[in-house]
């Protein structure tokens with residue numbers, strides 16, 4: 001537990017040495033209060049993003065163009081629910097339960113990724129989300145597999161394994177549209193035009209404005225800066241877009257021989273902050289849908305509890 | 321009992337015959353049957369397991385990391401328990 005015991009200094013030295021040696025911190029280890037708080041904040045925001053992220057895609061399940069696409073999309077959305085649960089479990093090892101976190105999400109006291117406040121207007125958006133949004137998430141998440149906090153790192157390993165199908169199915173979907181009729185190609189291009197810039201914003205504000213970055217890097221929660229990961233993502237996407245036969249909507253995008261990276265245009269950070277402040281196209285809708293789903297699921301939770309009571313109860317109760 | 325009071329269960333999955341069950345993660349459920357079903361949906365969506373155990377977390381007794389050194393000390397000064405401790409002349413085979 002985190003207490004200011006008389007030998008807190010020794011504990012802190014052990015913690016520092018563990019992080020420095022690239023070993024993992026585990027739930028029952030002593031850790032600085034700020035490390036715990038920072039992890040809870042990040043893991044909660046991450047978990048919320050997974051379950052809110054189910055909404056824009058679930059929007060298309062009933063209208064998927066084939067049984068194959070429908071089965072794939074259902075599997076993907078179900079995976080995202082699973083990702084949320086892995087992460088809520090990781091947060092719980094830090095002493096913060098899922099109910100408390102859901103409360104904070106529902107009351108707007110905790111955030112989720114601003115990308116999910118954009119609408120899915122056409123079927124091609126399902127492809128653009130898989131390719132770009134899951135792609136950006138993977139770029140962010142792969143380094144988190146080596147995060148200093150054991151349970152978070154282990155959740156990320158599991159999540160990253162599952163994410164690669166998400167990205168590939170999106171890419172395949174877009175490729176099919178891009179090679180389809182003129183109207184289908186135009187629909188795919190329109191989706192990429194709308195999702196490209198918000199995807200770049202997923203890496204967070206530029207390094208010189210990022211509030212939590214430096215400390216998170218020191219604690220080895222984060223391994224790379226926002227701008228570094230964003231650049232990596234752009235470099236990965238450019239040739240992929242070429243193979244798709246689709247353009248990325250940035251006239252400033254070009255290879256910079258000297259840097260060995262692609263230069264790209266300025267991101268509209270005003271838009272990012274507006275969406276973060278709650279003024280995106282779908283902020284209101286996402287949270288009210290989340291609350292509604294939670295309330296409408298109450299009878300399932302009650303029924304499960306009643307069944308457990310009737311048939312021997314929980315092990316804890318049986319012993320009591 | 322609201323869902324907030326549902327006990328926490330630790331989930332162990334045997335990935336295939338011949339291997340032991342390994343800790344996969346944890347979840348909340350009102351009873352063992354639901355814990356098993358939830359564990360199947362959460363941890364074996366891609367045939368990652370042929371058998372699942374669920375154990376109430378409260379029933380696990382753990383060594384405390386604070387006691388780490390004294391608790392595991394008895395093993396630390398016994399290198400002769402390892403085969404590499406012994407000098408064997410070169411050329412001696414199957415040993």
Ligand SMILES: [Fe+2]
Nearest residue numbers: 050079080083
């Ligand atoms: Fe996910």
Ligand SMILES: [Fe+2]
Nearest residue numbers: 080134163166
């Ligand atoms: Fe995903």
